[in-house]
Amino acid sequence: MNIAFCINHFGMIGLGTTVLSLLRNCSQPEKLVLWFLCEGLSNEDKMQIKKLLLKEDYKGSYRFIDFSPSTVFGSLNSLHGDWTAYGRLLLADFIDEDQVLYLDSDLVVELDVLKELVVFDFQGQPLAAVSSGFFKYTLGNRFYTGKVGLSPDLEYFNSGVLLINLKDWRLRSVKEECFNIAKKFAMNLPSHDQSLLNIYCAGHFAKLPRSFNCEWPSHRPKPNVSDNMIFHFVGSPKPWDPLGRLIHNGYQTWMKYTDQEWLNYFTPVKISNLKRLWNLRRSYTRCILNKFNI
Numbered sequence: 621m622n623i624a625f626c627i628n629h630f631g632m633i634g635l636g637t638t639v640l641s642l643l644r645n646c647s648q649p650e651k652l653v654l655w656f657l658c659e660g661l662s663n664e665d666k667m668q669i670k671k672l673l674l675k676e677d678y679k680g681s682y683r684f685i686d687f688s689p690s691t692v693f694g695s696l697n698s699l700h701g702d703w704t705a706y707g708r709l710l711l712a713d714f715i716d717e718d719q720v721l722y723l724d725s726d727l728v729v730e731l732d733v734l735k736e737l738v739v740f741d742f743q744g745q746p747l748a749a750v751s752s753g754f755f756k757y758t759l760g761n762r763f764y765t766g767k768v769g770l771s772p773d774l775e776y777f778n779s780g781v782l783l784i785n786l787k788d789w790r791l792r793s794v795k796e797e798c799f800n801i802a803k804k805f806a807m808n809l810p811s812h813d814q815s816l817l818n819i820y821c822a823g824h825f826a827k828l829p830r831s832f833n834c835e836w837p838s839h840r841p842k843p844n845v846s847d848n849m850i851f852h853f854v855g856s857p858k859p860w861d862p863l864g865r866l867i868h869n870g871y872q873t874w875m876k877y878t879d880q881e882w883l884n885y886f887t888p889v890k891i892s893n894l895k896r897l898w899n900l901r902r903s904y905t906r907c908i909l910n911k912f913n914i
Contacts, residue, residue, distance in 0.1 A: 621734055622720040626689075628706035635725040636672055637874055642729040643676055644877065645848070646906050650679035651753060652715045655715055657685050659704045667815040668885055675879070685714050686896040691746040693708075696802055697809045706813040708779065712789040720794055721786070723850075724780035726858055728873055730830055731848035737783065741826070746788045747817070748826035749777035750833035754824075760810025765818070767808065774823030780852050781833040783826070794820065838868040860887065 627635055640891065643649045654668065668836070673682065687710065689703035699705065708722055721733060745879055755764045756772030765772045789795070797889060798816040809815040834843035835854045844850060851873060857864055859874035860883075868874075 622651055622655060622715060622717050623733070624655040624657065624687070624711055624715065624720045624722045625725055626657045626704050626722075627661065627725055628657070628702065629661060629665055629794060631703070631725040632661075632705065633883070633886040634858060636879055636886070637877045638723060638725050639669075639672065640815075640879060641877040642723070642733065643678060645730055645732055646773045647732050649736055650832070652680045654680065654682040655685065655705045655711075655720070656682065657687055657710070657714065659707065661686075668882065669851075672879060672882055675712060675881075678847070682881045687714075693802075693813075696806050699812060701891060703812075705779075708735065708782065708813055709795050709816070712795065712859055715786060717786055720784050722779075722782040722784060724852065725794055726853045727780065728851040728877060730872075731846075732852060736829065740783060742783075742785045742788065744788075745821075745824060745826040746756075746785050746792055746794050747821070748783040748785075748828045749779065750781065750828045750830055751775045752778045752833075752835070755818075758810070760815065762809055763805075763810055763813075766768045767805070768819055770819070770822060772843075775825075776818055776823075777825060778833055778835065778852070778854070779811075779817055780854070781850055782817075783828060784796065794841070803815075836870045836910060838870070841869060842873070878891050 624637075625635060639654070643652070646652060646766055658666065660746050687707060689706050690784040692710070693703045693706040696703070696706065699856060711720055711722060721737065723729070740748065753773050753776060753799050755761055755770055755776050758764060758776050761772065764770045797820055801816050801819050831846040831849045834845050836843055837851050843851065851870060853859055853868070853870055853874070857868060859868040859871040865871050
């Protein structure tokens with residue numbers, strides 16, 4: 621089974637926990653093939669991934685693929701100057717297989733992906749995801765229903781966990797269709813590549829079980845969808861961000877799968893970390909107010 625990640629240095633701290641939880645809860649991890657799409661990762665960053673897999677005694681295979689998302693997607697909206705997530709649109713170019721499970725690097729995977737996806741029916745769709753509700757309830761609802769013209773009652777999905785039918789994706793030229801959409805709305809996309817995929821699908825996508833993407837904002841209690849779930853730490857701050865120990869309700873769940881050596885390597889105090897803290901200052905304020913009902 622193919623598992624893909626799109627990663628840069630800032631996402632590495634979360635990646636370690638996502639990978640370890642994936643492997644430790646998989647019945648046959650040696651059957652997994654891990655694909656790391658790397659944006660600007662240093663050789664030392666890649667060495668940390670190799671060391672983590674070796675320490676875990678991982679018997680499966682893995683691949684590193686270097687790519688430059690800003691070169692391809694630089695004309696589109698970025699997330700604080702970061703275009704890495706758009707790499708999801710390129711998976712069919714890099715992975716010559718029939719399907720792949722894409723995972724964000726802010727997850728804890730507490731279900732067995734092999735058992736859950738041993739047989740999956742895409743029902744003629746190029747991707748499968750967990751429904752997040754309807755366009756009328758999204759943050760960008762005015763854009764989707766007004767500017768794009770989508771029905772407010774169509775279903776919407778979070779792209780943090782996607783099962784992609786790579787063969788069908790290539791046949792339908794999904795990447796090219798997303799680029800065509802991007803040309804129309806380049807600087808108006810509320811959620812970057814997630815917006816492109818949702819506009820392309822227009823509510824038509826195969827459904828993954830709800831347990832595959834259980835969104836967990838920092839101030840909310842632990843999701844209670846099933847016995848085994850994929851927890852997705854949506855929004856900011858993340859459990860590993862400054863003060864995450866105090867204000868993120870998922871901190872202990874995240875720490876359960878966090879390797880201390882990995883944590884020590886990727887959390888030294890740097891200017892870039894302080895810049896991230898400053899960029900997220902409003903998120904911290906909202907989180908603290910919500911958590912303590914202020």
